[in-house]
Amino acid sequence: MARDAWRLKVANVTSWHRSDRSFGRRRRRLTRVARVEEPVAIELRRLRDSIDNMDAALVHLLAERFKITKEVGELKRRHGLPPADPAREAQQIARLRSLASEAKLDPEFAEKFLTFVVAEVVRHHEAALGSTRSAG
Amino acid sequence: MARDAWRLKVANVTSWHRSDRSFGRRRRRLTRVARVEEPVAIELRRLRDSIDNMDAALVHLLAERFKITKEVGELKRRHGLPPADPAREAQQIARLRSLASEAKLDPEFAEKFLTFVVAEVVRHHEAALGSTRSAG
Numbered sequence: 625m626a627r628d629a630w631r632l633k634v635a636n637v638t639s640w641h642r643s644d645r646s647f648g649r650r651r652r653r654l655t656r657v658a659r660v661e662e663p664v665a666i667e668l669r670r671l672r673d674s675i676d677n678m679d680a681a682l683v684h685l686l687a688e689r690f691k692i693t694k695e696v697g698e699l700k701r702r703h704g705l706p707p708a709d710p711a712r713e714a715q716q717i718a719r720l721r722s723l724a725s726e727a728k729l730d731p732e733f734a735e736k737f738l739t740f741v742v743a744e745v746v747r748h749h750e751a752a753l754g755s756t757r758s759a760g
Numbered sequence: 761m762a763r764d765a766w767r768l769k770v771a772n773v774t775s776w777h778r779s780d781r782s783f784g785r786r787r788r789r790l791t792r793v794a795r796v797e798e799p800v801a802i803e804l805r806r807l808r809d810s811i812d813n814m815d816a817a818l819v820h821l822l823a824e825r826f827k828i829t830k831e832v833g834e835l836k837r838r839h840g841l842p843p844a845d846p847a848r849e850a851q852q853i854a855r856l857r858s859l860a861s862e863a864k865l866d867p868e869f870a871e872k873f874l875t876f877v878v879a880e881v882v883r884h885h886e887a888a889l890g891s892t893r894s895a896g
Contacts, residue, residue, distance in 0.1 A: 664835065667835055668832065672832070674828050675825060675828050676852070678825045679852065679859075681821055683863060683865060683873075684859070685814050685817055686865055686870075686873065687860070687864055688814060689814045689815070693811065696804065699803055699804060700804075703800045705804075712808070716812070719815075720816075723815075727820050728823060729822055733880055734822075736880075737819075
């Protein structure tokens with residue numbers, strides 16, 4: 625991977641300095657490799673950079689979401705509300721499926737995603753409070 | 761759920777019109793219920809509205825992410841690149857775990873999340889291209 629990263633770096637550099645300037649033996653060897661792969665490597669890097677940006681956004685959103693479900697769990701506990709709320713969960717699933725369809729995302733995946741996140745919320749609540757359950 | 765939604769609506773209304781104005785028998789009955797639950801119901805609604813906003817953002821980000829992994833899959837296929845890239849996956853996991861720690865999100869969850877999303881990407885690729893594999 626480190627080698628690939630370097631190769632991509634070189635691909636970037638050589639796209640601006642594609643000259644017969646001497647960069648030394650190591651650089652020339654890498655440049656030859658980079659010339660073959662350059663456009664594909666650059667395109668792959670561009671797409672992966674976007675994926676990485678989105679993953680960072682997803683992780684930060686999830687971090688905020690867990691802060692709020694923690695608050696929901698505490699609120700319910702303080703006021704003796706039942707931790708589970710099947711009607712709320714059904715409403716969340718229906719809404720996310722609908723949003724997914726509009727965004728051209730597989731609604732099945734959106735539902736699986738919510739189930740996955742809720743399972744983690746449940747795990748947090750159980751760890752924090754004994755054996756409660758809440759989808760938020 | 762419809763009844764709960766109505767109750768929350770009333771709770772909102774009564775917080776501004778907590779007077780002896782007559783709203784009719786049905787409204788008075790609902791208002792009595794709402795008075796007991798009002799602050800908790802409003803707080804729960806507020807927290808759930810935020811969760812719903814975040815879930816919408818998550819779904820839309822995931823929709824964009826899948827568009828890009830689809831592009832990655834097509835790029836790799838066109839140029840005969842191997843669909844799987846274990847080094848890239850290891851790098852993604854390490855990065856997400858680190859971002860999660862900074863955001864006070866359980867790094868284990870961040871890793872499980874990426875694995876979950878990648879499994880879906882693989883499923884998409886397999887459905888679209890035969891039996892390839894790519895984490896993007």
